[in-house]
Structure formats: structure tokens, C-alpha cells
Amino acid sequence: MTIFYHKMICRLIILGLLLCCACDDQNSPSPSSLATDQGIEQSDMFVHSALDMSTNIAVEPTSARQLRRVSVEQLLRMLPQVTGGIRWIEDFGQGPVDILELLAPSLGAPDYRGVTHELLEPNLLMSKFLSDGAQRVCHTWVQQDRSALGAERTLVKPYQEGLAWDDRSTAQVRYNLKRLLLRFFAFTVTQDDHPRLQALEELFNTVVATSPTDPSGDAWFAVCLALMTDPEFTLY
Amino acid sequence: MKEKTMRKDQQSKDPKSMHHLSRRSFYKGLGLGLGGVLGWGGVSLSGDSLATIEQGLAQESQSNGGRYFMHLCLEGGWDLLLGLDPRNPLDYPDQDASATGIETGYTRLPIQFSREPIRGDHFELGPCAEPLHAWSEQIALVRGLDMATLTHEVGRRHLNTAVAPSGLSARGSSVSTRIAALTEVDGGQQVIPHLAHLVESYNQDQMSSATALQVSSVDHLQYLLQETLGIPSYMPVHIRGALNRYWEKQQNEYERHWQSQQVNTESKRLLDRALKTRVQARRLVTRSLHESFQFNADHQASLRAHYGIAPNQLDTPFGRAALAAQALKTGLSRSVHLNLVNNLDTHDQQWAQDHSTSLYNGFLALSKLLEDLANSPDPLGGGSLLDQTTIVVSSEFSRTPRLNVRGGRDHHLCNAALLIGRGIQGGQVLGASTNEFMSPLRINYATGQVDPNGRSIRPEDLMRTAIHAMGLTVSDTAIRGEVISSALA
Numbered sequence: 001m002t003i004f005y006h007k008m009i010c011r012l013i014i015l016g017l018l019l020c021c022a023c024d025d026q027n028s029p030s031p032s033s034l035a036t037d038q039g040i041e042q043s044d045m046f047v048h049s050a051l052d053m054s055t056n057i058a059v060e061p062t063s064a065r066q067l068r069r070v071s072v073e074q075l076l077r078m079l080p081q082v083t084g085g086i087r088w089i090e091d092f093g094q095g096p097v098d099i100l101e102l103l104a105p106s107l108g109a110p111d112y113r114g115v116t117h118e119l120l121e122p123n124l125l126m127s128k129f130l131s132d133g134a135q136r137v138c139h140t141w142v143q144q145d146r147s148a149l150g151a152e153r154t155l156v157k158p159y160q161e162g163l164a165w166d167d168r169s170t171a172q173v174r175y176n177l178k179r180l181l182l183r184f185f186a187f188t189v190t191q192d193d194h195p196r197l198q199a200l201e202e203l204f205n206t207v208v209a210t211s212p213t214d215p216s217g218d219a220w221f222a223v224c225l226a227l228m229t230d231p232e233f234t235l236y
Numbered sequence: 237m238k239e240k241t242m243r244k245d246q247q248s249k250d251p252k253s254m255h256h257l258s259r260r261s262f263y264k265g266l267g268l269g270l271g272g273v274l275g276w277g278g279v280s281l282s283g284d285s286l287a288t289i290e291q292g293l294a295q296e297s298q299s300n301g302g303r304y305f306m307h308l309c310l311e312g313g314w315d316l317l318l319g320l321d322p323r324n325p326l327d328y329p330d331q332d333a334s335a336t337g338i339e340t341g342y343t344r345l346p347i348q349f350s351r352e353p354i355r356g357d358h359f360e361l362g363p364c365a366e367p368l369h370a371w372s373e374q375i376a377l378v379r380g381l382d383m384a385t386l387t388h389e390v391g392r393r394h395l396n397t398a399v400a401p402s403g404l405s406a407r408g409s410s411v412s413t414r415i416a417a418l419t420e421v422d423g424g425q426q427v428i429p430h431l432a433h434l435v436e437s438y439n440q441d442q443m444s445s446a447t448a449l450q451v452s453s454v455d456h457l458q459y460l461l462q463e464t465l466g467i468p469s470y471m472p473v474h475i476r477g478a479l480n481r482y483w484e485k486q487q488n489e490y491e492r493h494w495q496s497q498q499v500n501t502e503s504k505r506l507l508d509r510a511l512k513t514r515v516q517a518r519r520l521v522t523r524s525l526h527e528s529f530q531f532n533a534d535h536q537a538s539l540r541a542h543y544g545i546a547p548n549q550l551d552t553p554f555g556r557a558a559l560a561a562q563a564l565k566t567g568l569s570r571s572v573h574l575n576l577v578n579n580l581d582t583h584d585q586q587w588a589q590d591h592s593t594s595l596y597n598g599f600l601a602l603s604k605l606l607e608d609l610a611n612s613p614d615p616l617g618g619g620s621l622l623d624q625t626t627i628v629v630s631s632e633f634s635r636t637p638r639l640n641v642r643g644g645r646d647h648h649l650c651n652a653a654l655l656i657g658r659g660i661q662g663g664q665v666l667g668a669s670t671n672e673f674m675s676p677l678r679i680n681y682a683t684g685q686v687d688p689n690g691r692s693i694r695p696e697d698l699m700r701t702a703i704h705a706m707g708l709t710v711s712d713t714a715i716r717g718e719v720i721s722s723a724l725a
Contacts, residue, residue, distance in 0.1 A: 067503040069510075103459070105452030116389065117406065117436050121447045122510035124428065125460050127517035139470040195489070203482045210474040222475045226482055231510030 067235045069120040072109035075234065076100050079133075082183055083141050084154030088133040103129055122234065130229050138224035142217050155180075156220055166216030173204055177223065184227040200226065301618010302422050303658065303706050304564050304625040305415040305571045308605075309395075309435060310598050312580030313388070313647055314631040315364075315587070317341070319595055320652040321379050321634075321669055322353035322362035337673030338637040344588040349596070358663040364595040367603035373663045374606065374622070374656050376723045380667035381651040382676040382692040383633040388581070391632030391651075396573075397438055398699035398715045408714065410438045410448065411628075411699045412573035417446035418708045419570050422616065426570050427520055431457075431563050433556060434575035441714070444509040448573060454529055454550045454559050460517075461526035487511055528566045531558060543604050553577050553594075553601035561608040564625065567615035576601060580631065585643035591635075602629060606656065622657055626706045628698065629654035637674045650676045653698055659705025661725045667693050684722035691718065 070078065079100065080087050088099045105111055107126055108119050145155035146165050156165055159175040174192055177200045181187045189197050203226055204219045211218040227233060317323060317340050325340045333339040342351045342363060349363040356369040359377055368375060384400075385391050393406040401407055416430035420443070430437075432448035439447040451457045490507060530536060531550055539562075540547075543554040550559075553576050563569040577598035582591040609622040618624045630653045635645035650669045656662065666684035668677045680687035681697075691697070696717030703710050704719045 066500045067506050069506065103456060106450060106456035108450055111452075115434070115436050115450075117438075119437055119439070119447070119450065121439065121444070122506060122513050123447065124449055124513050124517050124520065125451070125456070127510070127513040128460050128520070131514070131517055135470040199482065199485060199489075203478055206478040206481070207475055210478065212474075218472065218475055221470075222478055225471075225475070225479060229483075229514060230486075231507050231514070235506055235510060 069122055069126075070234050070236060071118055071120060072100070072104045072107045075107075076104070079137065083137055084145075086137050086140050086144070088136050090136075099133065100129070122231065126234065127229075130234065134225045134228035138221050138228065141224060142221050145220075146217065154183075155224065168208060168216055168219075173201060177201060177204070180223065180227055184230070185232050187232075301614045301624050302570060302616035303419050303708070304614075304621065305412060305419070305702070305706060306560055306564075306625060306627045307395075307412050307573045308560070308576045308602065308627065308629045309392070309574070310577040310580055310595070310629070310631040311392070311575050312578065312582070312631070313391070313633045313635055314580050314595060315591055315635040315645060316362070316379075316648075316650070316652050316669075316674070317637060318345075318362040318364040318592055319599065320361065320365060320377060320654070321674070322360055322365075324353055325351065333638055336671070338671075339639050341588070341639050344643070345592045346589060349592060359665045364592050365599050367596070367600040368654075370603060371606050371656070371662075374660070375662050376655040376660050377665045378653045378655060378667055378693060378698060378720070378723070379665060380669045380676040380679065380693055381653055381698060382694055383649050383651045384694070386633060386647040386649065388632050393436070394695045395630050395632065395699070396436060398696040398717060400696075406436070406438050407440075408438065409440050409442045409446075410436075410573060411703065411715075412571045413437060413439045413442050413446050413448060414710060414714070415703065415706065415708065416448075416571035417442040418703075418710070419706070420445070422570065426567060427516065427525070428563075428569050430571045430573070431569040432573045433559060434578075435573050437573060444505055444512075446571075447509075454531060454555060457559070458526050458529050461520055461529065483514070525566055525568060528562050528568075529559070531555065542608060543601070553597045554604065557601040557605040558608075561605050561612070561621075564609070564621055565612045565615070576629075582635075583640065583642065583644040583646055587635075587639075587644035591645075609657075624658050626658045626660065626702050627654070627656040628702045629656070630695075630698070634674075648674070650674050655698070655702060655705070655723055657705075659707065659725055660723060664722075666720060666723055680722075681718060681720045682722055684720070693720065 076098075089096045090099055091097065100107075103125065105115075107129065108121075108123070110116050110118050141155050145153045150158045150161075150163075153165070156176050157179060158167070159169075159172045163169075163172055174197065177197055178189045181189050181196065181200070187196070191197075200223055204223055207219040207222045208215040314320075317338070323338055323340055325342055328336050328338045328340055330339050330341075330343075342349070345351075345363060350366070351363070353360040353362055354366050354369060356372045358372045358375075361368055383391050383394065385394065387404070389404050390401050393401045393404075396410050397406050397408040398411050399406075399408040410432075412432065413430060420429070428449045430446055430448040432450045434452060435450075437448035437450055449460075451460070490511065527533070527535065531540060531545055532547055539545075539558055543558045545552070545554050545558060549555065556574055556576055560572045560574050563572050577594050580591055580594055606622060606627075609625055610620050612621045613619070614621050614624045616624075631651065634648045634651045636648045638645075640646055652669075664684060667679045668686050669675060670677060676692050677686045678688055678690040678692050679685060680690040694717060696715050697720055698717070700710065700715050700717035701720045701723050703715070705724055
């Protein structure tokens with residue numbers, strides 16, 4: 001019975017996360033209403049039960065369950081929810097194929113014929129998939145987001161009305177990094193000196209400093225890669 | 237008991253026995269000590285800790301070269317009369333089937349198959365197992381294996397973990413997982429120590445690195461081993477460098493956190509594995525291993541010719557056998573668990589055509605695999621790969637010795653299996669089934685002969701024997717089977 005309740009709680013958490021992302025997309029507020037006192041949209045507010053909010057890495061709260069990996073089915077739904085509808089699609093000459101669906105059996109998804117049990121262990125193929133898929137998805141995400149109107153953006157939202165997509169002011173960058181931490185990991189960061197926020201900000205600034213042609217695009221691309229290949233993206 | 241006695245005798249004769257004894261005593265003492273301390277504290281030993289202790293015991297038996305393991309499955313329940321436990325139709329005429337409970341059905345098979353068992357140097361095999369005769373010197377044929385189930389999942393999972401499932405749920409870790417963990421001490425740079433193809437795999441109590449990488453096709457393995465699917469990389473050098481530094485910092489942050497705080501063991505294990513596989517996945521593609529699995533490429537023409545693989549038809553017993561062989565030959569893996577044949581579950585009239593053909597192809601693919609291994613050197617320098625590899629070939633159960641009203645065969649308890657390779661005394665039959673209705677007979681494990689006072693062979697006995705043949709030791713609590721000593725070389 002305990003396992004049943006744990007599973008129910010996990011499902012509710014995932015459902016909440018998905019709803020949270022969906023709400024963000026469907027009911028995007030006007031730029032002027034985006035910022036709150038804490039600098040994060042209320043629609044993104046969500047507390048991850050498996051994360052310790054005082055540190056920058058995942059730990060198990062003393063009274064809660066242990067971490068587990070998302071299933072392939074969950075990942076299949078997570079990716080477009082997090083990225084505002086982007087999947088890893090390729091066309092090898094026989095029509096577009098969702099690579100995640102293609103690799104699903106090897107990623108552990110049961111076929112309910114010979115395999116009915118899904119091994120929920122992080123594995124090489126999952127890491128490889130996330131590494132390759134993140135490149136593709138993040139590249140598309142940056143391109144689409146850059147050409148979208150402020151309220152329709154999902155990667156870089158304007159902190160204040162009228163801010164351009166490639167605005168790299170500290171407030172704008174931190175605001176969006178906090179948003180993305182919440183969006184990817186349901187991890188709420190309110191303090192600007194939070195180690196996790198600082199690590200991402202350092203990555204952002206490093207790439208800006210070294211980018212030869214497109215500092216903002218490259219920097220948000222790198223942030224997206226870092227978040228999508230983070231173990232916590234697939235562990236909850 | 238006999239196993240322990242034999243090992244004690246060997247130790248007393250071995251000049252190195254003092255060294256072995258002390259190390260064994262140390263590990264056992266360590267295990268007992270830890271168990272006592274942790275048990276007192278109300279905490280159990282973690283999987284990795286148990287694996288470390290078993291690994292310590294395994295190290296004692298380490299020899300030159302590598303030790304490899306293959307568990308090859310023929311899924312659906314195989315027909316023993318067509319394969320591993322045939323009967324002569326002259327002794328079992330179909331008209332007497334109601335009395336003998338055995339109906340060979342050989343006359344219903346496609347014309348290319350023999351109408352009677354094929355006699356070899358060491359044993360008879362059914363018409364569809366003819367390709368195995370060439371390897372009878374290496375094969376120990378286990379008959380009368382008592383599966384105690386007619387449910388596919390239960391039979392598969394019992395052989396998979398060597399522990400009887402709880403209902404339908406598997407218990408324990410896969411034998412191939414256990415062996416991947418135990419052979420960690422052999423060295424080598426296997427990037428995927430445990431490869432599983434179209435089979436379930438379990439890791440409940442072994443080290444994370446022994447967890448199987450499950451691939452459903454050769455294409456997917458190729459993808460894993462190369463940069464991308466021919467898609468250009470979007471990762472500029474300056475971003476890759478910045479990300480590498482970010483990941484490195486993150487890894488250090490985790491390690492520092494784990495040292496400073498109490499973190500749930502399983503959560504830590506999962507995070508640790510996720511971090512490691514992220515690094516390994518990037519390193520994998522820097523090697524040229526994928527070329528060994530490009531079965532359609534020109535440079536693999538000889539491999540295709542050997543296995544008879546048609547271009548773009550890799551998902552066959554022959555393609556799968558080639559995958560298994562390449563995994564060991566290239567040093568990619570040391571434990572391979574693979575489904576060689578699907579769709580043997582033939583209850584209807586397709587039995588005559590489909591089952592016989594699939595079974596024959598499975599045994600032919602196995603024969604080609606054995607030949608490939610016999611002609612390939614051990615990457616770790618221990619002679620031929622066949623000498624160093626212990627192979628178990630099994631199916632979840634067998635099919636009824638009588639044909640049903642639809643011209644097919646249903647599920648049957650009495651099974652058979654093959655033990656081949658390292659540590660196995662080939663050229664012999666162990667156990668038997670009854671001459672009426674083909675039920676398992678008890679055997680004496682020391683002689684392999686039928687003995688009413690002996691034991692029925694169970695999946696855990698079969699697997700424990702394979703583990704022992706590799707020179708490995710597994711605890712009595714992990715697998716409760718008894719070693720069939722007569723199967724050992």
C-alpha cells in the first residue's frame with residue numbers, strides 16, 4: 001500500500017509539473033504582469049518534493065521517497081511540455097520520425113510481448129539520447145523563441161516590457177534562469193546568490209564572452225543543454 | 237555441501253591455499269562483521285556492498301584471460317521432440333500416442349527435415365537441431381529440467397534470475413547481471429559490461445555498472461557508439477568547453493555534498509550512475525567501436541557471409557548471433573543476454589512449418605556463433621573466445637509431447653537446456669525425461685545419471701552450475717540451486 005501511495009504521489013507531482021508548464025504556455029500573461037515580487041511567474045511556482053531547497057543539488061528529504069528515473073513514456077511527454085512543443089524529429093528519407101519513439105524499446109520501454117518490465121536505471125543510451133537530443137531540441141528552441149513575440153516565448157521571457165530577446169542585463173538573465181530551473185526541475189530559486197543559479201549564470205557569461213557571432217543565442221543554447229543533460233531532469 | 241567439500245579438498249592440496257584461505261576468511265569475516273553491525277543498526281547491506289564481497293570471492297578464482305558469459309534465449313517454449321530430446325518414431329508410432337503420450341509429428345514437418353532423430357557421436361538430436369551435432373564435443377545437454385510453470389513470464393524470469401518469481405514478478409538480479417558484476421575483477425575496458433538484447437534484465441542487488449544496457453536492435457547499438465545518426469553536431473567548440481567545465485563543477489558539487497551529508501543510498505546510486513553515464517556516453521563516440529556493428533557495411537562482408545545475413549535483415553537469429561559475437565570479440569561486453577529466436581509459441585497448425593523453421597534457424601545461428609567464437613581470440617589474451625565463454629541456451633519451457641486438436645503443441649513443464657564452453661564437460665547428456673508423457677526424472681548430480689533418490693534439475697541448479705563453471709562463487713542466499721558437478725570439466 002505504501003508503494004501505491006508513493007506512486008500516486010509521484011504521478012501527482014509529474015502531473016502538476018506538466019500542468020504548470022502547460023498553463024504557462026496557454027495563459028501567457030502580458031509582459032507587464034510577468035514579474036512578481038520574487039521575480040518569477042506565479043504559474044511557474046511549484047515545489048519539488050525530492051529536492052532540498054537550501055542546496056543546489058538533489059537530495060532526499062528525510063521523510064520522503066528516494067529518487068527515481070522517469071520512464072520513457074514520461075520523457076516522451078516531458079520534452080515538448082518543457083520546450084513549448086518541440087520534439088526531436090528527424091527525416092531519414094521515409095518521413096519525419098520522433099527519435100525518442102524510435103529508440104523507446106532500447107531506452108527500456110516495455111513492448112509488452114517479450115518485455116513487460118521497464119528498467120528505470122540511468123543508462124548509456126539514455127545519456128547519449130539526451131546529449132544528442134538536447135543539441136537538436138535546444139537549437140530549434142533558440143531559433144523559434146528568438147522569432148516569437150515576448151508573451152509567446154518559452155525560453156527567454158522579457159523581465160520588463162519591451163526588452164529584446166538578446167538583452168543580457170543581469171536582471172533579465174537571472175529572471176530567466178530562475179524560470180528555467182523551475183521549468184526543468186520544479187526547483188524554486190528566490191535568492192540571487194543561490195549556488196545553482198550562480199553556476200548557470202557563470203556558464204551563460206562564459207559562453208557570451210567566447211561566442212564569436214551570437215553571444216545571446218549561444219549562451220541560452222548552452223544553458224538549455226546544461227539543463228536538459230542534468231541528471232535531475234530525468235530523476236525525480 | 238559437496239561443492240564446499242570439494243573446494244576444501246582442493247585448498248588443502250594447493251600450495252597457495254593459505255593465501256586463498258586468508259583472503260576468503262577476510263571477506264567472509266568482513267561480510268559477517270558488516271552484517272552484524274548493520275543488522276544491529278537496523279540497516280541492510282546495500283547491493284554494491286554485497287557485490288563487493290562476492291567480487292572479492294570471485295577474484296580468488298581469476299585466471300589468465302577474460303571470463304565471458306552468454307545467456308541465449310529461444311522465446312516462446314521450444315519443442316524438445318524436434319530439438320533436444322527426440323524420440324524415434326519407430327518406438328513411438330503416432331497411433332500409440334494415447335498410450336505413450338508422445339507423438340513425434342516428424343512426418344508433418346517440411347520436407348527438408350529428417351523423419352527421425354539424428355544420431356551424433358555423443359547424443360541424438362531432433363530433426364531441427366541437426367546443426368548442433370558439429371559441436372556435440374563442446375555441449376553438455378541437460379534434459380529433464382523441471383520448470384514447474386506453464387506461464388511464459390514465470391519460466392523466463394526463473395531462468396533469467398535463477399530465483400523462482402513471486403507470482404509473475406521477478407526476484408533478484410539477472411544471472412547475466414550478477415556475472416557482469418562478478419567478472420569486474422578480470423580487468424579489460426568493456427564499455428558496456430553487460431549487453432541485453434530483446435530480453436528483460438534486472439539489477440536488484442548488484443553494482444550499478446553491471447546493469448544491462450538493453451538494446452532492441454543493432455541499429456540502436458550503432459547509434460550509441462557513433463557521434464550522431466549522421467546529423468551534424470550543433471555543438472560549437474567554445475560551448476563544449478564551457479559545458480565540460482560546468483559539468484565537472486557539478487560533479488564535484490555532488491561528491492562534496494555526499495561526503496558532508498547523509499544521502500539516501502539508492503538516490504545517491506542513481507545520481508552517481510546518471511553522472512557517470514553522461515561522461516561515458518561522450519567518451520563512447522570517440523572510439524571506432526560502431527564500425528564493428530555496421531553489419532551492412534562493405535568492411536563486414538565476411539561477417540555477413542559467415543552468418544548468412546542478408547543486407548538490411550539484421551533482426552534475425554543470425555543477425556542477433558553476430559551481435560552477440562561482436563560484443564565479445566570487440567571487447568565491448570563480458571556478459572551478453574540475448575533473445576536469439578522469437579515466436580516459438582505455436583499452439584496451432586503453424587507449428588509444423590513455423591516452429592520447425594524457427595527452431596532450426598536458432599540452432600543454426602548458434603552453431604555459427606560457436607564457430608565464430610572458436611576462431612576468435614580472447615581480447616584479454618586467454619586463448620579462443622569459446623574457451624573463455626560459458627554459454628547457457630534455454631527456453632522458458634517446452635511444448636507438449638502430443639499434438640493438440642489444432643495440430644500444434646501447448647505448454648509443457650519438462651524442459652531441456654544447453655551448457656557450452658568454459659568450465660563445461662561437453663559431449664554428454666545429463667538427466668532425462670520419462671519414456672511416457674516426457675516428465676522430468678530425478679538425477680544424481682555427481683554422475684548425471686537417472687537416480688530415483690537424486691534431485692530434479694531446476695533452473696537455479698542450471699544457472700548455478702554455469703556460474704561455477706566460470707570459476708565464480710555466488711552466495712547460497714542469492715541463488716539457492718545446487719551445482720550439477722557432473723556437468724563441470
